[in-house]
Amino acid sequence: MLSTALPLVAVDPTTASGDTAWLLAAAALVLIMAPGLAIFYGGMVRAKSVLNMMMMVFGALAVVMVVWILVGYSLAFGDDLGGGLVGDPTQYAAFKGMLEEVPGAPYPITLFATFQGLFAVITVGLIAGAIADRTRFGTWLVFAGLWTVVVYAPVAHWIFDFSAGDHVGGWMANELGALDFAGGTAVEINSGAAGLAAALVLGRRVGFGREPMKPHNLTLVMIGAGLLWFGWFGFNAGSALGATNTAAIVFVNTLLAGCTGLLAWLAVERFRDGHATSFGAASGVVAGLVAITPACGFVTPLGAMAVGVAAGAICAVAIGLKHKLRYDDSLDVVGVHLVGGLVGTILIGFLASSTVNGVDGLLYGGGADQLGKQLVAAGATLAYSFTATVLLVLLLEKTMGFRVDEDDEMAGVDLVIHAETAYDLHTTGGARLHFGPETGNLQS
Template identity: 65%
Template sequence: MDSGNTAWVLTSAALVMLMTPGLAFFYGGMVRSKSVLNMIMMSLGSMGVVGILWVLFGYSMAFGDDVGLGLLGDPLEYFGLNGLWSPDSLSGDIPTLAFVGFQAMFAIITVALISGAVADRIRFGPWLFFAGLWALVVYFPVAHWVFAFSDEESGVVGGWIANTLGAIDFAGGTAVHINAGAAALALALVLGRRRGWPQEPMRPHNLPMVVLGAALLWFGWFGFNAGSALAADGAAALVLVNTLVATGSAMLAWLLVERIRDKHATTLGAASGIVAGLVAITPAGSSVSPLGAIAVGLVSGALCALAVGLKYRFRYDDSLDVVGVHLVGGLVGTLLIGFFGDGSTPAGVDGLFFGGGLELLGVQAVGAIAVLAYSFVLSLLLALLVKAVVGLRVPPEAEDAGVDESEHAEGAYEFAGFAVSRVARQSGSAGTTTASTATTALTANPDSPAYEGSKQ
């Protein structure tokens, strides 16, 4: 066991765990105020459901010995992580449980990403039901395809994309982002559009919260990407730098598209560009140089900024642009390895621009399309199943009032209480207005700050 590598992987696992609450803030700030708690709860709920499933079956399905054709690991080989907590159980030169914990965080945030497409209208219980089914049927097998490498010395057989096809996905462009993006599209289609969309404006209610979420994601993503080297070495250092510059260039590219198209560079655009760059460099971090990473960021930032408008053309309601950012960004990053791959990097592959020909690009395309198709079809079937068995969508009146109230009996902001206490303080010295009178007066007046709060 190498203590330095172990410390780095454990730290990276903690960084990746922080990304899910970061995602909750990012998504929570992008919705209307009557849905913010529901968005946060969907991310938090994913942590509970997927974390438990990962220990029971998930790790074994993803990293157990293949049961045939590189499609699935043996679900019972490590049931309940049996035997993996032994001090002698190593994955490379780190404890196996360190690797188990690190990969658990990937499974959790992949499921949480899907929730952004169905904001404002999905019931919380059925969401957890879908999340558990999706992790078992879609994520765990795809993680086996992409992340499970064969070991000739021990005789362990891994997944088909990693070993038979040989596609490069350093930290999850296919298994995480294309996978989640395709599932988000399928779930949004089954659920249907929000009431009033796209005629009514549905703007983010708290942009500072969005930026805070994006900052936490960027911070945690250094563990997500550089931690995937599974060692504190030069490969991790290159991936860390690539994650920095690709993300910065994607943000600038997104803002440039906004400036040319809309005449304004927005805060929401900056935060979205950050995530687009993080997504795109995820598969390519170990296979491109820093200059190549800048190019990956520029292309992904511009294309994702354009792609988020596709939902208006094709009339699918992807509430928070999971398809435009994660599906498109994952595809862009995966395919650009075929162009910008540099043989001098740890991955050791040359793309088209470095004399490698079209073979690598073809391999990357096959891997990306396979994950996209599998995830979309299975996610569509699972969503239809959950809809038929328990129902998915909140009633129209609950959607109008807000899913925070209907699903959680809570509100994120107590506007009415603030207004009542203010009026009571102002009138208390004269002794003419009680708190109850102030409440009645405020909530009956459409111009008062408490009126909107009383309706919610």
């Protein structure tokens, strides 16, 4: 992420107008990632959980944006309260003091804040995939709001909030000097670590390891992956915060990493299983995009292709860990987003090139210094997100109940929680069904 500080001198009005137009378009592209993720995840779950899965993503969109406007943005980008850990929660509460136009600013600050809020939406939405098929919807909405405040906003402050003038930002970006162009730490590692924590606390689905739990609709998975890829150009190139040469390089890098991620995943599948699958293609695209997210503004197109290959191959192997280690990450959030985020964040230390953004990694003669910084940033994000999420999920499980009852899980959370099914495959008739409370058993 380029510096978020507004300039002290006026910029050319034409340039400001162009940058604002690009950031508006980029924000819209990131927004479309939410329904794209809902479709992607919806196709991956079993037929009895489709609507609940999609509702978890749409619910996160609504809750996170409200919380972000009220307090999240201020926690992430307000003046640091000390140690580079979190911003002042009252400084920009409910966008206080942000609505008037700032003369000479390259873009409206409200637009930047909204763009950043959509990053938070996607991050929370990703966590839903780790706990699919077994989650109470009401508790999930509470979790989404609390996690935004307790976990996402502080981590965003660490890595995205740059010091400028009298403003003091986060410790990773300013004191450590870690690099993360568009969210390898705050989005990918953060969501993957949180997904792992939530999956471990809530436990495995009924029948995990004994019953097939394959994607019920691969057509939806492919469509969702395409929408995510489309939106990812706003996610990454939009983080240049202007219609610049950097944005163009990031756009190319994002495209190439998705392509090589797809090819690498399919190569692993073909070698390991004898088949190259559509599910593997969709997963490979996402793995490549995840890994290039932190690196897209620091590597050459050749480097971007290398990042995609590494992520596609490593993530294709990593998703099998859940069966070996017996944790139930329903939709491979850990194997793709945590592992892919780590791959991309760490590879900056090897593949960063000063021809792109002034920093050389180990393979370009820059030494191991930047690699060490990347390792610290990745490790700190993982540790904080995992620990805080474990405590938060335990609290909600003990107070509200986070996991549905076993009978409700077996009946299907779509019917039990939402009184709906994704597919009306049966003629009307037979026993009349009715529903009790949100997590009450289906009765006839």
